[in-house]
Amino acid sequence: MEHFLLTRFNVRLADRPPASDQWLRGRLRLFTTFTVPSVQSQTCTEFRWLALCDEASPAWLREELAQVALLEPVWVHDAWSPGVPAEVVHELRAGADGLVITSRVDNDDAIARTYIARVQAAATEEGFVNFTSGAQWTQGRLYRRLDPSNPFISRVERGPHAATVFAADHNKLAALGPIRQFGDGPMWLQVVHDSNLENRTNGIRMAPAALTQRFTIAAAPEAVSRLRLAAAQVGTTARMAARMVARPRRLLLLARTRRNRVGRKQPRGHSPDPS
Numbered sequence: 001m002e003h004f005l006l007t008r009f010n011v012r013l014a015d016r017p018p019a020s021d022q023w024l025r026g027r028l029r030l031f032t033t034f035t036v037p038s039v040q041s042q043t044c045t046e047f048r049w050l051a052l053c054d055e056a057s058p059a060w061l062r063e064e065l066a067q068v069a070l071l072e073p074v075w076v077h078d079a080w081s082p083g084v085p086a087e088v089v090h091e092l093r094a095g096a097d098g099l100v101i102t103s104r105v106d107n108d109d110a111i112a113r114t115y116i117a118r119v120q121a122a123a124t125e126e127g128f129v130n131f132t133s134g135a136q137w138t139q140g141r142l143y144r145r146l147d148p149s150n151p152f153i154s155r156v157e158r159g160p161h162a163a164t165v166f167a168a169d170h171n172k173l174a175a176l177g178p179i180r181q182f183g184d185g186p187m188w189l190q191v192v193h194d195s196n197l198e199n200r201t202n203g204i205r206m207a208p209a210a211l212t213q214r215f216t217i218a219a220a221p222e223a224v225s226r227l228r229l230a231a232a233q234v235g236t237t238a239r240m241a242a243r244m245v246a247r248p249r250r251l252l253l254l255a256r257t258r259r260n261r262v263g264r265k266q267p268r269g270h271s272p273d274p275s
Contacts, residue, residue, distance in 0.1 A: 001098065001099045001100070001101065001120065001123065002048075002093060002096065002098065002099070002100045002101070003046065003047040003048070003100075003101040003102075003103070003116065003119070003120060004047065004048050004049075004050055004089055004092070004100070004101070004102050004103070004164075005039065005047055005048070005049045005050070005103045005104075005105060005116070006050055006052065006085055006089075006102055006103065006104050006105075006164065006165065006166065007035065007049070007050065007051045007052065007104070007105055007106065007107050008052050008080070008085075008104075008106070008107070008166070009027075009031075009051045009052060009053045009065075009073075009107050010024060010027070010053055010054045010057060010061075010107075011052045011053065011054055011076045011079070011080040011084060012054045012056075012079050012080065013079060013080050014079040014080070014081075018054060018056060019054070021058065023195065024057070024058070024061055026195060027107055027108060027195070028061070028064060030107070030108040030191060030193065031107045031108065032068075032218065033217065033218045033219050034108060034109060034110040034137075034189065034191055034217050034218075034219070035105060035106075035107055035108065035109060035110055036068055036071070036218075037110075037216045037217050037218050038105075038110035038111050038112075038113075038189070038215055038216055038217055039070060039071075039105070039111065040069060040070055040216075041113050041216035042111075042113060042114075042115065042116045042117070043113055043114050043116070043117050044114075044116040044117035044120060045116075046116075046120070047103075047116050048072060048092070049070050049071050049072060050072050050073075050074050050085075050088065050089075050092075051065060051071055051072070051073045051074065051107070052074050052076055052084060052085060052088065053065065053073050053074065053075055053076065054075070054076060055075040055076055055077045057075070062075075074088050076088075082163070082164070082166050082167050082168070084166075085102070085164045085166045086161070086162060086163055086164050086166075086167070089102060089162050089164055090160065090161060090162065093160065093162075095160050096160060097158070097159050097160045098158065099123065099156065099157075099158050100156075100157050100158070100162045101119060101120065101123050101129075101154055101155070101156050101157075102154065102155050102157075102162060102164040102165040102166070103115075103116070103119055103152070103153075103154040103155075103165060104151060104152065104153065104154075104165050104166065104170070105151075105152060105188075106151055108191050108193065109151070109152070109188065109189060109190050109191055110188070110189040110191070110215055110217050111152060111187065111188055111189070111215075112185075112186065112187045112188065112189075112214040112215055113214060113215065113216060114187075114214075115131075115152075115187055115188070118131070118182070118187065119154045122180060122182060123154070123156045125156065125180075126156050126157055126158055126177065127155075127156055127177040127178040127179065127180060128153055128154065128155050128156070128165075128173055128174075128176075128177055128178065128179040128180065129153070129154040129155075129156060129179075129180055129182070130148065130149060130150065130152075130153045130154070130179050130180065130181050130182070131150075131152065131182050131183075131184075131185055131187035131188060132146050132147060132148055132150075132181050132182065132183050132185070133145075133146055133183055133184065133185025133186050133187060134146075134147060134150060134152065134185060134186045134187060134188035134189065134190060135185075135186040135188070135189050135190070135203070135206060135210065135211065136189070136190045136191075136192055136201055136203050137189055137190070137191045137192065137219075137221070138192045138201045139222075140219070140220070140221050140222035141205065141221070141222050141224075142205070142206045142207070142208060142210065142211055142221055143201055143203030143204060143205055143206060144186065144203050144204045144205075144206040144210075145186075145190070145203035146203075148179070148181060149170055149171045149172075149173055149174060149179060150170060150188065150190075151170045151190070152187070152188035153165060153170050153173060153179070155167075155173075155177075163176075186210060186214060187214075189211070189215055189217070205224075205229060207224070207229060208221035208222070208223065208224065
């Protein structure tokens, strides 16, 4: 079994100019604060972490990424397409035709310390492995979130030509194969910030202890009293309920995901996370 953790760092898009120096420096700060320590603290180290980067990146970025332990920057000449990570993984595997796992983590997010181990324990058949339970970080505040096809999903394939987890947008992967859902968590941390316009806070306020028990990051969550936490949970729960009423298809999808979820019994060879 081979396992590749893929991070799309700054591969250029065909219809957009290259990332600006300001964007790159801001994203590098998020990367070293959240993504890097979370990946470097994995309990299982049997994986390769690839960062897909624009070949035209400035020299200072190349120097910075070269110093990140475990990270293997891959300098890409072409514009982004699903074929880019597929070609990279194919070349690195050198024709191997066994089981291969590709997981994804964005360059401003984080994964739980047992993420890699949990994915590998669950990779018993071809298809997708998804942890429905995660968290969002918004200016130090934490929110619990459930997502049945999130950007931390993994793909299990067999053969020399893996299409990888980037073969389609994460919310469209169900069309490519079965998604096995695992409910324990949180297993991922999505960081909501000003330069990420696609994400918004969409969860129920949670205690900081849930983060420190499962994640290693270079930032401290905001402390909150039990009274303030309870009040915030009431407010965020009400907002979530209103959104579900306005989007009944989302509620139906979550209900179906929970019904089809792999049981709370963990994959063979896995020890439960602390809760």
